[in-house]
Amino acid sequence: MSARCRVAILGFGTVGAAVARRLTAASGAPSNIHLTHIFDRRASEKRASLTADPSTDSGSARAGSHADAIVWTSCIHEILHGDADVIVEAIGGAEPAAAWIRAALLAGKSVVTANKQVMARHGSTLLTLASRQGRQLRFEAAVGGAMPIVRAIGEGLAGDRITRLTAILNGTTNAVLSQIESTGCTIDEAVRDARARGYAEADPSADLDGDDASAKLAILCALAFGLRVDPAQIDTRSSAAISAADFARARQRRATIRQIAYADYDHAARALTAWVAPIEVDQSSIFAAATGPQNAAVITGAHSGDIGIFGAGAGGGATAVAVIGDIAAIARDKAALVPAPILDSQFFILNSVPEAVC
């Protein structure tokens, strides 16, 4: 049905490696999507791991065939001037990722990114560039892991006027908080546990402090309300000082504690309320039910009421599902028209974190 789609991956970290393994798996890999190039600064030392790692749930790579034909490079120009149709940006961080996405679009390629920092800060500009180039920039993986919230808001609820978002957007913090909740351990112990399970990086401060969630919330404010929100405008409280005693107090009120990202927009008054903070949530809520690295969201629309969605918010496998779904959408229709967003900067921002635990 669809023509062959050539894919290059930038960055062979957790997400890049998971995508590469899925695309080269012996079974279940999409037949029309071909991984042709992998860029990594340490290409030569990482190359072996694609075929050697037997721990993946996708089984080992197609023996001797597809994976061996992949070109590994530590030279970004080889990718940008190569013949890939789609570039998967899985480097993370603000730069050089944003510059390379821009360069890829200018070179006539479509881009799939998992990068919330880039999309929160430069999403509108890059989406406009993609539209002008007649190419696509897709970013389902930047928010929510395997939970398809970008599509739910951007397309599924396009027929509604969204008024409020309430969400757990950081899987690492959720794993840490729900571990304190279930074991009564200290936050340091919970962070160590999350690291051991692969849910936290060496330095999880961007997760616990709310910077990761506020970048994702800024992306969702653009999609849901059409607003240009700088993540720095979002009132963000850290979860780094939460203790078992806080959970004990919450429990007495039939509540528990989660890092919640919240935004509501009063369309008539042009007033946005947006914050990220550890707050008490009811024990019967879907936020309390989200444990480990799960994400969850309730999207409130003027006509549809509350729509809920939840799923694995962290981990290479879950994020790879979102990336591969985006590649498949591009492969299906390379000439699809994706209008550039028109974001409004004329709004008031009200910050009022209710009942933040810290």
Added chain:
Amino acid sequence: MSARCRVAILGFGTVGAAVARRLTAASGAPSNIHLTHIFDRRASEKRASLTADPSTDSGSARAGSHADAIVWTSCIHEILHGDADVIVEAIGGAEPAAAWIRAALLAGKSVVTANKQVMARHGSTLLTLASRQGRQLRFEAAVGGAMPIVRAIGEGLAGDRITRLTAILNGTTNAVLSQIESTGCTIDEAVRDARARGYAEADPSADLDGDDASAKLAILCALAFGLRVDPAQIDTRSSAAISAADFARARQRRATIRQIAYADYDHAARALTAWVAPIEVDQSSIFAAATGPQNAAVITGAHSGDIGIFGAGAGGGATAVAVIGDIAAIARDKAALVPAPILDSQFFILNSVPEAVC
């Protein structure tokens, strides 16, 4: 951004009227979507209700302007041979809806439908026709009301291999069962209550018996597993005999009762298990949390694990959100390529309803 998109609605019942009111509302109506024609067998008597009904949450229609310019007709040929780009099929039932969708596609129009019976029985054929015609047939509203499950499965989780679906797909039955649960009333009283609230039609037997849910489950089996499932193949048990005593027994096991639609596919063995039945679900599950006319679903993927989604499953407003989202997608990219589904008929079907209450 997008060119003007002309829309005709077939059928001015609950869904058709809700879509018409949204598209002609004084505020919030998509500016590039223009409702030009409404077909209804009783066009002349229904016409007054579009402008007269003040009870809609969308506010009254644009005074004197847009709504007055709409052509009402009881002649289907006027629609099929008219200049609409998109036809919204909101008649319901198998025929003549299927024939008219076919005729609309043959006339070069795209179609948005809320019709689960047509999509369950003829979806594959009609989608193939749409693809050949270079037009689109979209059907988010056929399953799950405002809950965007068709997009979640068909696009958001396209990067995964889905193995299992567990869902509440019938809002009427859920409203009836959760009313018995909360009040201890009889099923007849609960049905009367659901009718009074607008959640049940005069004859809710297709809802309670599971026929509505099995049609929707067949649609989801096509999307999720690529299987051609006849709704009649799905083992379906009625919820019509559920009583307060059944709920009391379930409560003793910390459970409650919901009409669940279930399908799992063993890709290796090519064995599909599929059923619709009233079963006990844990009180802490998202299915127990779904009350009134809500729908809920857990989609299990090989790589993403469990993804959950829930929302309003019935009511004109919720369904209109799904319809208008589909119209907006067509308006954005009229030339979008939508590949025809390739459905597999070579599988075994295993019916084994576990612990059905009746």
